[in-house]
Amino acid sequence: MIEKSDTCSETHKRILMCGNEALAEASIIAGLDAYFGYPITPQNEITAYMSRRMAEEGRVFIQSESELAAINMVFGASATGKRTMTSSSSPGISLMQEGMSYLAGAELPAVVVNVMRGGPGLGNIAPSQSDYFQATRGGGHGDYRTIVFGPSTVQELVDYMHLAFDLADVYRITVVILADGFLGQMMEPVLLEKKPHRELPAKDWALTGAKGREQNIVRSLWLPEGALEALNNKLKAKYELIEKNEVLCEQYEVEDAEIVVVAYGIAARIVRSAVSRAREEGIKAGWIRPITLWPFPTEQISRAAEEFKIFLTVEMSLGQMVEDVRLAVAGKAPVVFYGRPGGGTPTVDEILDKIKQLTIPEKR
Amino acid sequence: MTKNAFYEEVIIAGFGGQGIMLTGKLLAQTAMQAGREVTYMPSYGAEVRGGTANCMVVIADEPIACPVVGRPDSLIVLNKASLNKFCPRLKEGGLMIMNSSLIDIEPEPADEVEVIAVPADELAVELGNPKCTNMVALGAYLQRRGYLTVDAAAKALPDVLAKRYHKTLPVNTAALRRGAEFAQAKAGGV
Amino acid sequence: MKTVFKRTPTLKDCPTHYCPGCGHGIAHRLIAETIDELGIRGRTIGIAPVGCAVLAYDYLDVDMIEVAHGRAPAVATGMKRTNPDKIIFSYQGDGDLAAIGTAEIIHAAHRAEQLTVIFINNAVFGMTGGQMAPTTLLGQVTATTPKGRNAAGEGYPLQVSEILALLPGAIYVERCALSGAAGVRKTKKAIKHAFELQVEAAEGLSLVEVLSPCPTYWRMTPAKAMEWIEKEMVKVFPLGRLKG
Structure with a gap:
């Protein structure tokens, strides 16, 4: 009966966690200020975990009335400069597309986790990869992109949650974690340590109250002729930079x-x-x-x-x-x-x- | 994957309420603490109680590629429906631990396999807690496979058992040992 | 010469895009005055709706955000929970709050969010061209009720404030009207109270419904529009404090 050495320090730090809980804990370590979500299988462990852990950390957790509300709570918290996220599964992510389009237009950072299940419609609750088009083509209306990670292990879920929050802040963009029912539900050993940070720009655009400065406005409506085209081109330049620098x-x-x-x-x-x-x-x-x-x-x-x-x-x-x-x-x-x-x-x-x-x- | 490296794929199955998920988690936790790579994949669904439940555990020396088990090396089945469903998928030379308290039929595996029939419910009742069926079966499995000790599993148990059930640690540990003893005797003493 | 009236600093010095006789300009002024009187400009964040007031940030000199149609109470929730020291108000029309955003306002009140909501009810969709709103009166002609609103098929005017007043999480609900000087003064008082409650960290949502004229889509002169509020609108939307 041979057992591998359990004196290895790395072994000791490893915790057996399901993907949903691991990504939730990783988000908390990454400095998540507020989580908003609505229950849907197969990602319910995230919402439940957050309800307990965010309270322990003295941070914000809200079980929203819908996915529409959840993504808009994210919109609000993000606009004030906070690190925020939501999670859902395919049908709920469809409901969030409106908010994701607005996040793109307003250039607000956010992290959205999609633990994919089968569709179309109510589909089933089995693992699936059928939201690839939606995730990689923007998903909502308008000319925009989101950074999309497709992790394949629970450890990668953890690692890319950290990176997702950083990239969201660096580029003022929504980062989607495209997982699936298997990854959300399965347990694997993980190391939760905080990963090295990207250099983060100051959030001087955030709504913090216009004390001693001019007002900040977060908006996505650009009516004057050429104004929206200018925004679109600004976004394009940003997307090209991401394409150049962030492929994994x-x-x-x-x-x-x-x-x-x-x-x-x-x-x-x-x-x-x-x-x-x-x-x-x-x-x-x-x-x-x-x-x-x-x-x-x-x-x-x-x-x-x-x-x-x-x-x-x-x-x-x-x-x-x-x-x-x-x-x-x-x-x-x-x-x-x-x-x-x-x-x-x-x-x-x-x-x-x-x-x-x-x-x-x-x-x- | 290096050829001949240790790679064990297990399916544990029964009905909801038999502690199938806990059994799988304990196996995975024990293996992880022994320094192995593991994956644990539960079935999940609308059935919270009753219905069928199963989980897949893969234990290996190297990072595990696929957490989905098609043909298991080992099978732990706690009821008849699970036997019917998974027995044909068992690999040649595989091991099946079956709960003979609830399975009154002779299994018909496709290939040559080792079958250990354990009256797990009866043994659990003898120990004073009928809910320990799963631990009896896992004890038998650990004894037959031999790559993890029952002691290691007992040590890992507090990590996977919810705190409110920690008063059942002694009886669960006893059940692991009883299952192992039974399997050892059944196999003619190894 | 004695100054009897001057523009309050939080109201920007610029012409608005609103139609002659529209109530939005008055409502903006009342909010700006309230913010300045309470000295909270430096910690106030406003939410502009989808509707005629979408450009409210062009007139109100505070940090502001423009949000998706109807979602203001959810956005406000996200802001307030992460910034309890800030004063968050949303400015919503009847399409925004009483049609597409019904779920969000009900649940923000239901959760007793510490928010201030200014609900402008002009019984019509303005920005999209004068279509029926949930608050359109029976018989009222709009772009989508050419024969006048008919209860059969088009429903009755929706009294959202009365619904909200039923919720324990809504601590202050009042309906006012911008018709006439007295009405404007009362509206100002109500708006100020709704902000004060948040400043005092009172535990719940405050909402002031403001009956506001839309001469353009009511197809009336500004003076007739004011009269119509007093004669017709208040019959369906009675004024006064509904809660708190």
């Missing part, structure tokens, strides 16, 4: 691969298992895992596509990120999709079969 992506054995599997979030973990098994069976397979879904790792995928490889995109949807992969590959190589919608989960065997089908000549 992980890849594995792509160089010699004849097939590259692209997946994010929980699906990427299943893909990792499948690709490892493919390698064991002598198939030259690799994977690319976008960590930021916007900005998308277009360059990394484009570079991989320069030598002929087959691209297989695996998602828990009918195929959404695959469109970004196709845009990145730009016709240089075939892009194939495999996905399971509606709460279905692709299995390692299914993905391995697909890899074999695409790479072993007699299986094609």
